[in-house]
Amino acid sequence: MDLTLHASFLPQDDPDAALAFYRDLLGFEVRGDVGKGSMRWITVGPVGQPGTSVVLHPPGIDPDVTEDERRTIFAMMAKGTYAGIVLATADLDAVFDRLQARADVVQEPIKQPWGVRDCAFRDPAGNLVRIQERN
Template sequence: MDITIHQSYLPQDDPDAALSFWRDTLGFEVRGDVGYNGMRWITVGPVGQPATSIVLHPPAATPGLTDDERRTVAEMMAKGSFASINLATTNVDDTFEAVAASGAEVVQEPIDQPYGVRDCAFRDPAGNMVRIQQVR
């Protein structure tokens, strides 16, 4: 088998703020920005990796959710406990400084984890946990 990760989905409730964080702060390129019925789906990805993307989607567009479930999703997003993603960099300390300087919400400064990874963490504007790990 030849399986790769093509797209991952993260919810966003403010497309302009999401775009600013993912494009301007993290340096991802915009691969798509599609609007429909007052909602926007923004596809971003790391420069030089055209086969891997993140789709920043409006959670209200998720099919099959009840109104109660939509409220629960909104509450979990507000607490930052709904979605997360792990990214990687060759220098987590420099990356941390750059992202923190942008005003992003810092969750964890760079630290050597007991399980062998050096990482840091931020929240994006929708509350998604964004962990950045150092790769060797």
């Protein structure tokens, strides 16, 4: 099979804060921005990787999601346990130094027992953004 990762989805509850984090802080390019107000779907992705995107979407809007489920989604987002993404970089320390003063640090760079060296932040919606060092 010839498969690639095309898009991943993360909820966002403040489109402008999401743009400030993913575009302005992480340096992703905006590939799409549709909708109005809080009902915006924003597609971003790493520069130079046009085939890989992250869609930042309003949480719990699927018509099949019940009100109880919607409340659970928002509660989990507030705790930072609902969604996440793993990114990679060649220079973890430089990325951490750039982000630490402007993002919610969850974990400083550390070598994990399973061999990966990584750090972690939360985006404005509470999503876990883990950044691994490429070998």
